[in-house]
Amino acid sequence: MTSATVSRLRAELADLHRELITWGLVAWTAGNVSARVLGADLFVIKPSGVSYAALTPESMVVCDLDGRLVEGELSPSSDTAAHAYVYRHMPEVGGVVHTHSTYATAWAARGEAIPCVLTAMADEFGGEIPAGPFALIGGDDIGKGIVATLAGHRSPAVLMRNHGVFTIGADATAAVKAAVMCEDVARTVHLSRQLGEPTGIAQSDVDSLHDRYRNVYGQH
Numbered sequence: 001m002t003s004a005t006v007s008r009l010r011a012e013l014a015d016l017h018r019e020l021i022t023w024g025l026v027a028w029t030a031g032n033v034s035a036r037v038l039g040a041d042l043f044v045i046k047p048s049g050v051s052y053a054a055l056t057p058e059s060m061v062v063c064d065l066d067g068r069l070v071e072g073e074l075s076p077s078s079d080t081a082a083h084a085y086v087y088r089h090m091p092e093v094g095g096v097v098h099t100h101s102t103y104a105t106a107w108a109a110r111g112e113a114i115p116c117v118l119t120a121m122a123d124e125f126g127g128e129i130p131a132g133p134f135a136l137i138g139g140d141d142i143g144k145g146i147v148a149t150l151a152g153h154r155s156p157a158v159l160m161r162n163h164g165v166f167t168i169g170a171d172a173t174a175a176v177k178a179a180v181m182c183e184d185v186a187r188t189v190h191l192s193r194q195l196g197e198p199t200g201i202a203q204s205d206v207d208s209l210h211d212r213y214r215n216v217y218g219q220h
Contacts, residue, residue: 002040006071009035009044009172010057016176017046017055023180025099026052032077035172036087036094041065043087047074067140078137085143086168090150095172097179100164104186107131108159114189117198121189122209123217124181126154134161142166154210157182 016033020026029052034045044060061072067084069076077083083096099105107114107129114129116122121129132149135141146166149158156178157167165182169175192198201209 002037002042005037005039006042006044006062007057009037010060012172013044013046013060014055014057016172017052019176020097020099020179021052023183025101025179025183027100031099032079032083032097033172033176034077034080034083034096037062038094042070043083045080045083046077047072048077050074079142081138081140082142082146082166085140086146086166089143089147090168092170093168095169095175097167097169097172097175098164099179099183101179101183101186103190104129104157104159104165104183105163106190107186108161108164111159111161113159114186115198115200116206117189117192117200118185119201119209120181121185122201122206123213124178125157125185126210127206129155129157129159129182129185132158132160132166134163137163 013033013035020031029049032046034043036043041064042062044062047059047061061074061076062070063076063080064070065084065088067081079098086093086096111131113131116128130149132145135145146158156169167175167178169178
């Protein structure tokens with residue numbers, strides 16, 4: 001079962017990395033998507049420094065939840081330790097995404113949360129998109145910042161200061177969707193601030209919108 005699951009996730013991640021290109025969320029080789037292997041203490045992630053055009057299902061690598069390579073010929077992403085930390089400490093998370101998307105990362109450069117001033121934000125994020133702490137790449141400090149910032153928070157996205165966006169989801173597709181939506185609302189709120197101070201949304205209305213989006217919107 002694990003082998004079949006890994007093969008499916010490898011193919012899924014190859015497709016999802018192309019989505020990052022389609023939505024303009026990454027440049028060159030930056031950014032990554034990972035997916036938890038259900039039923040095993042493993043996850044699949046993009047290899048380090050490989051161009052998006054060259055990514056194939058076979059080039060994806062498998063790591064354990066300590067970030068150690070267990071399957072694949074290439075070195076894992078430089079963000080592997082961060083992903084591993086999230087999976088160890090947030091068992092409900094099935095997918096993690098990292099991007100340096102332009103507008104959201106501009107907010108991250110300021111260390112500033114994106115305020116909830118759009119119904120689309122209330123829907124997807126359940127409030128503001130929080131800013132996380134600065135952390136160096138390579139170890140699990142980024143993962144610690146992600147988990148600490150999102151603990152008890154409805155947002156599936158965090159803006160890591162001076163770095164970029166990390167998103168989580170029940171699976172990798174949901175995490176990619178959150179990354180796409182994060183960049184979209186970051187751009188819109190930035191533009192609104194050029195016109196003046198955006199108008200906030202009452203917390204009761206944010207709660208109502210978020211509940212409707214989760215439980216009524218779409219096909220069930």
